[in-house]
Amino acid sequence: MARRDYYEVLGVKKNAGPDELKKAFRTLALKYHPDRNEGDTDAEARFREVAEAWDVLGDPEKRVRYDRLGPLYTDSGRPPSPDQVNDMLREAFGGLFRRRRADAPGEDLTYTLTITLEEAAKTLDRTLVVQRQVRCTRCLGTGDHAENRMPCASCGGSGKSGTRRLFRTECPVCDGKGYKPAAKCEKCNGEKRGPMEESLRVKVPAGVATGSKLRLKQKGNDAAPVVGTTAGATGDLYVLVQVQEHALFRRRGPDLLCEVPVTLAELALGADLVVPTLDGNTTIRVPPGTPSGKSFRLAGRGLPGDTGKGDLHVKLDVETPTDLGVEAKAGLLAALAAASHPRRAEYQSVMKVRR
Numbered sequence: 001m002a003r004r005d006y007y008e009v010l011g012v013k014k015n016a017g018p019d020e021l022k023k024a025f026r027t028l029a030l031k032y033h034p035d036r037n038e039g040d041t042d043a044e045a046r047f048r049e050v051a052e053a054w055d056v057l058g059d060p061e062k063r064v065r066y067d068r069l070g071p072l073y074t075d076s077g078r079p080p081s082p083d084q085v086n087d088m089l090r091e092a093f094g095g096l097f098r099r100r101r102a103d104a105p106g107e108d109l110t111y112t113l114t115i116t117l118e119e120a121a122k123t124l125d126r127t128l129v130v131q132r133q134v135r136c137t138r139c140l141g142t143g144d145h146a147e148n149r150m151p152c153a154s155c156g157g158s159g160k161s162g163t164r165r166l167f168r169t170e171c172p173v174c175d176g177k178g179y180k181p182a183a184k185c186e187k188c189n190g191e192k193r194g195p196m197e198e199s200l201r202v203k204v205p206a207g208v209a210t211g212s213k214l215r216l217k218q219k220g221n222d223a224a225p226v227v228g229t230t231a232g233a234t235g236d237l238y239v240l241v242q243v244q245e246h247a248l249f250r251r252r253g254p255d256l257l258c259e260v261p262v263t264l265a266e267l268a269l270g271a272d273l274v275v276p277t278l279d280g281n282t283t284i285r286v287p288p289g290t291p292s293g294k295s296f297r298l299a300g301r302g303l304p305g306d307t308g309k310g311d312l313h314v315k316l317d318v319e320t321p322t323d324l325g326v327e328a329k330a331g332l333l334a335a336l337a338a339a340s341h342p343r344r345a346e347y348q349s350v351m352k353v354r355r
C-alpha cells in the first residue's frame with residue numbers, strides 16, 4: 001500500500017524542527033481525536049495516519065531512517081497499536097493524556113417521572129428532557145488549548161519534584177501536571193464540561209408503582225477530569241417513578257379496589273351497574289337481594305404483577321338516604337320495614353335470650 005508522505009500528513013516542511021513537529025502533531029491529534037469526532041470514520045483514519053506519522057518523525061532514529069528510505073521505509077509493517085498511540089499522546093502532551101488514578105466519577109442524576117395510574121398499567125415510552133453536564137467537545141475536557149501547552153520548567157514535564165526516586169512528590173509548580181496550562185478554552189471557560197439539554201427515551205415497564213426506580217446507564221454527568229482526558233466514569237441517571245392518586249381506584253399490589261356507591265333499591269331489586277375499569281367502563285349485573293358491602297371480582301382487570309395480571313374488586317356500598325319526604329317515610333319505608341329480614345330476625349332472637 002502506498003504510504004503518504006509523513007511530513008505532508010503533519011503539514012510540515014522536511015526540515016521542521018522537533019518542536020514544530022510536536023506542535024503539528026498535537027494540533028492534528030486534538031483535531032482528529034475520536035472523542036471529538038464520534039462516528040466520523042474519515043477523522044478516525046486521519047487520526048491513525050497522524051499517529052503513524054508522529055510515531056516515525058517524532059523518534060529521531062526512525063526519522064533518520066525514514067529520511068533516507070522515503071516511501072520504502074518500513075517499520076514493523078504494522079500501524080501503532082492503541083496502547084502505543086496512547087503512549088505517544090502522553091509523551092507529546094506532557095502528561096495531558098497520562099493515565100493516573102481514576103478521577104472521581106461524574107455525578108448521578110435523578111429525574112422524577114410522574115405518571116397516571118392508567119399509564120402505569122401499560123408499557124410506557126417517554127421522552128425526558130434532562131440537563132446533564134457533558135464533557136466539552138472543543139477542548140476534550142482539558143479546559144485549555146492543550147496544543148499550546150509548554151512543559152513545566154521546574155520539573156521538565158515529569159510532574160514530579162525531587163531526584164531521589166523513592167521520595168519524589170508532585171511538582172509544586174505545576175501541581176503534578178507536568179505543564180503550564182495554556183489559554184482557557186472559550187467554550188467551557190476552562191470548566192472542562194458544561195450543561196447540555198438532552199432528550200432521552202425511556203421505556204417504563206408496565207405495572208410500576210410509586211418508588212420504582214429505573215436506571216439509565218451513563219446518562220448522568222460526565223466527570224470533569226482533574227488531569228487530561230482520563231476522566232472518571234460518567235454518572236447514571238435514575239428515573240424515580242411517581243404514580244398519581246386516582247379518583248376511583250386504590251391499589252393493592254397488582255389488584256385494584258373500587259368502591260361504588262349504590263342505592264338500597266338497586267341492592268334489593270337488582271340492577272345493571274356501570275362501573276369503571278382502567279380501560280373504559282363496563283357493566284356488572286347485581287342480582288336482587290345483594291347485601292351491602294358485597295364485592296365483585298373482575299378477573300384480570302387489575303395491573304400487571306409478578307405472577308400475571310391482578311384483578312379489579314368492585315365493592316358495593318349502600319348509601320342511606322337522608323332526605324326522605326313525609327310520604328316516603330309513611331309508605332315506602334313502612335313497606336320496607338315489613339319485608340322479611342332473616343338475619344335481623346335471628347339477631348333479635350339472640351338478643352332476647354341475653355336480656
Ligand SMILES: [Zn+2]
Pocket residue numbers: 152153154155156157158159160171172173174175176177178179
Ligand atoms: Zn512541574
Ligand SMILES: [Zn+2]
Pocket residue numbers: 136137138139140141142143144185186187188189190191192193
Ligand atoms: Zn472546553
